[in-house]
Amino acid sequence: xxxxxxxxxxxxxxxxxxxxxxxxxxxxxxxxxxxxxxxxxxxxxxxxxxxxxxxxxxxxxxxxxxxxxxxxxxxxxxxxxxxxxxxxxxxxxxxxxxxxxxxxxxxxxxxxxxxxxxxxxxxxxxxxxxxxxxxxxxxxxxxxxxxxxxxxxxxxxxxxxxxxxxxxxxxxxxxxxxxxxxxxxxxxxxxxxxxxxxxxxxxxxxxxxxxxxxxxxxxxxxxxxxxxxxxxxxxxxxxxxxxxxxxxxxxxxxxxxxxxxxxxxxxxxxxxxxxxxxxxxxxxxxxxxxxxxxxxxxxxxxxxxxxxxxxxxxxxxxxxxxxxxxxxxxxxxxxxxxxxxxxxxxxxxx
Numbered sequence: 189x190x191x192x193x194x195x196x197x198x199x200x201x202x203x204x205x206x207x208x209x210x211x212x213x214x215x216x217x218x219x220x221x222x223x224x225x226x227x228x229x230x231x232x233x234x235x236x237x238x239x240x241x242x243x244x245x246x247x248x249x250x251x252x253x254x255x256x257x258x259x260x261x262x263x264x265x266x267x268x269x270x271x272x273x274x275x276x277x278x279x280x281x282x283x284x285x286x287x288x289x290x291x292x293x294x295x296x297x298x299x300x301x302x303x304x305x306x307x308x309x310x311x312x313x314x315x316x317x318x319x320x321x322x323x324x325x326x327x328x329x330x331x332x333x334x335x336x337x338x339x340x341x342x343x344x345x346x347x348x349x350x351x352x353x354x355x356x357x358x359x360x361x362x363x364x365x366x367x368x369x370x371x372x373x374x375x376x377x378x379x380x381x382x383x384x385x386x387x388x389x390x391x392x393x394x395x396x397x398x399x400x401x402x403x404x405x406x407x408x409x410x411x412x413x414x415x416x417x418x419x420x421x422x423x424x425x426x427x428x429x430x431x432x433x434x435x436x437x438x439x440x441x442x443x444x445x446x447x448x449x450x451x452x453x454x455x456x457x458x459x460x461x462x463x464x465x466x467x468x469x470x471x472x473x474x475x476x477x478x479x480x481x482x483x484x485x486x487x488x489x490x491x492x493x494x495x496x497x498x499x500x501x502x503x504x505x506x507x508x509x510x511x512x513x514x515x516x517x518x519x520x521x522x523x524x525x526x527x528x529x530x531x532x533x534x535x536x537x538x
Contacts, residue, residue: 203259203261203329203330203331204256204259204260204261204331204332204333205261205263205320205323205328205329205331205332205333206251206260206261206262206263206332206333206335207263207264207265207316207317207319207320207323207332207333207334207335207336208248208262208263208264208265208316208335208336209264209265209266209312209316211308211309211312212241212244212265212309212312212313212316212336212337212338213241213244213245213309214305214306214308214309215241215303215305215306215309215310215337215338216241216303216304216305216306217236217237217239217240217301217303217306217351218237218301218303219234219235219236219237220234220235220237221234221235222235222237222238222299223237223238223239223298223299223351224299225237225295225299225301237299237301238351239337239338239339239351241337243469244335244337247335248335251335261329263319263320263323265312265315265316265319265334265336266312266315266316266319267308267311267312267314267315268311268312268314268315268318268354268359269315270282272314272315272318272359272363273314273354273359275359275362275363275366276345276354276355276358276359276362276388277343277345277346277354277355278345278346280346281345281346281347281348284296285302285307285310285348285353286307288302288307289302289304289306289307292304293306293307296348296353297347297348297349297408297409297410298407298408298410299350299351300348300349300350300351300352300353300410302348302353306338306353307353309337309338310338310353310354311354312336313334313336313337313338313339313340313354313356314340314354314356314359316334316335316336317334317336317340317356317357317359317360317533318359318360318363319334320332320333320334320360320533321334321360321363321364321462321464321533322363322367324462324533325363325364325367325369325462331533331534332533332534333533333534334356334360334533334534336356338351338352338353339351339352339356339468340352340353340354340355340356340357340358340359340384341355341356341357341376341378341382341383341384341385341466341468342355342380342382342383342384342410342411343355343358343384344383344384344387344388345387345388347384347410348410349383349384349410349411350380350410350411352384355384355385355388357374357376357382357385357464357466358384358385358388358389360464360533361374361385361388361389361395361464364461364462364464365394365395369460369461369462370394370461371394371395371396371458371459371460371461372394372395372396372460372461372462372463372464373395373396373397373398373455373458373460373462373463373464374389374395374396374397374398374463374464374465374466375398375400375451375455375463375464375465375466376397376398376399376400376401376465376466376468377400377443377465377466377467377468378399378401378466378467378468379401379402379468380401380402380404380415380468381399381401381404381413381414381415381431382397382399382401382466383411383413383415385397385399385466386399386413386419386429386431387413389425389428389429390421390422390425390429391421391422391423391424391425392421392424392425392428393424393425393428395425395428396428396429396430396454396455396458396460397428397429397430398430398432398451398454398455399415399430399431399432400432400434400443400446400451401415401431401432401433401434402433402434402436403415403416403433403434403435415431415433416431416433417431417432417433419431428458430450430451430454432446432450432451434446462533463533464533464534465533465534467534
């Protein structure tokens, strides 16, 4: 990771450490109408589930063949074990997923399918993220990127939600705390509220959870949190959950304003040892993935966060976040916030 104003590191520094395992591609979310898995019987072509492997395959290809490739150092991920999962999730919830996997899989909650191969992929996503965090904690780099699926930021300690089984970010945060970090910040730019991560640390003053998202509210029993500004945390954690609901069509200037006026001051005051970025591509102006909210062209949110790298929405993970510059020339053009001086672990989400 670069310090603002300094040249982008050369490939010899291994500036971006990408953690990946192709076994995560074996999570088959199926086809149907949007994310329902339903075949109404009169469609010629059924849609792929919005959380499918094509997007991640393209991200891998771009990282290996695109302009950022000289600055990438590749690392092989690994599966998490049950004791590691217990640092964030309850035994009962893990048992539910294990049993579902043994029985051939099932729909755990709306649109969230545990199919054959899904449980192993979820273990790989969790373990790969933990490996990325450990790489940073061991002093091997300043920036690590966990390219993982299934995603995790909606998964709560006792509940799957929104295509997520294990909370990869939450597990990474807990590892950092257990390894001696005093404070950790999570910044989530997915178009949907990072409710699972917030829930996991809702009563902690050691984790500042920040989420910029559309104002979608609760969407059912698996997602009771609303993401509104009054969800501030509880007990010792009161004041350590910062929700920033954004209006549809917010765009780059709105994100820049929110980052500079709200996120940066909060993070600077908190003074974390590590920052975990949760990077959802569905806040992009280019993203089209079906309808959960019925909102115009980007039916998942329409927040219009654009791709400054000018490639595809799959490149958004590097080209539109203020902490991950796509190229040396774009670094100072993006939001060179002072909080970039911290160690950073970044996760891919939908």
